[in-house]
Amino acid sequence: MLKKWIMVRLCASCRGGEVMKNNSIKTVVAVGIGAALFFVLGRFVAIPSPVPNTNISLQYAVLALLAAMYGPVAGGLIGFIGHALIDLSWGGSPWWSWVITSAFVGVVIGMFAKKLNVQEGVFDKTKTAIFAIANVAAHVIGWVVVAPVLDILIYAEPVKKVFAQGVFAAISNSITGVIVGGLLIVAYTKTIAKKGSLDRE
DSSP states (O other), X not given: OHHHHHHHHHHHHHHHHHHHHHHHXXXXXXXXXHHHHXXXXXXXXXXXXXXXXXXXXXXXXXXXXXXXXXXXXXXXHHHXXXXXXXXXXXXXXXXXXXXXXHHHHHHHHHTTHHHHOGGGSOOOHHHHHHHHHHHHHHHHHIIIIIXXXXXXXXXXXXXXXXXXXXXXXXXXXXXXXXXXXXXHXXXXXXXXXXXXXXXXX
């Protein structure tokens, strides 16, 4: 009996290790793809706005999708790497206050990943509301608090300027994240077969 119990525990442990390894690989792939998409959208598809040095940014829809799917670590890395690459591509050094804020947004949205459980293929009204709240909270705190404060502390930027930029970024990125990101999740969940949706033969 003892031998059998030990074997069962070892098998369960092996399966758990395989699951963790697969999840780690998926997360690494998601970070690579997500950072690349974040960079391409932020660098080449940015829509100019009336607020100086601030664009309407479609990359936050991709960040919202992947953070909701893969969690805070993936979300944070996608935001950090993707934003840093955008800044570097312009020939200068990264604007660290905004890079950190993009990472913060990814982490906050990713913290809701377990509640959203996108991989099960269900995105009902409750999950839509949770997703919207996660995005708005992440962008409002990130762009109205984190980014302006870091701009002032790191770069001694004018207070009025950074808070004007922050408020606009919070509003535009929230809209992009909720609407476009939400549509991306709906499209993704429709590709997943629901549990019990297949008839038994």
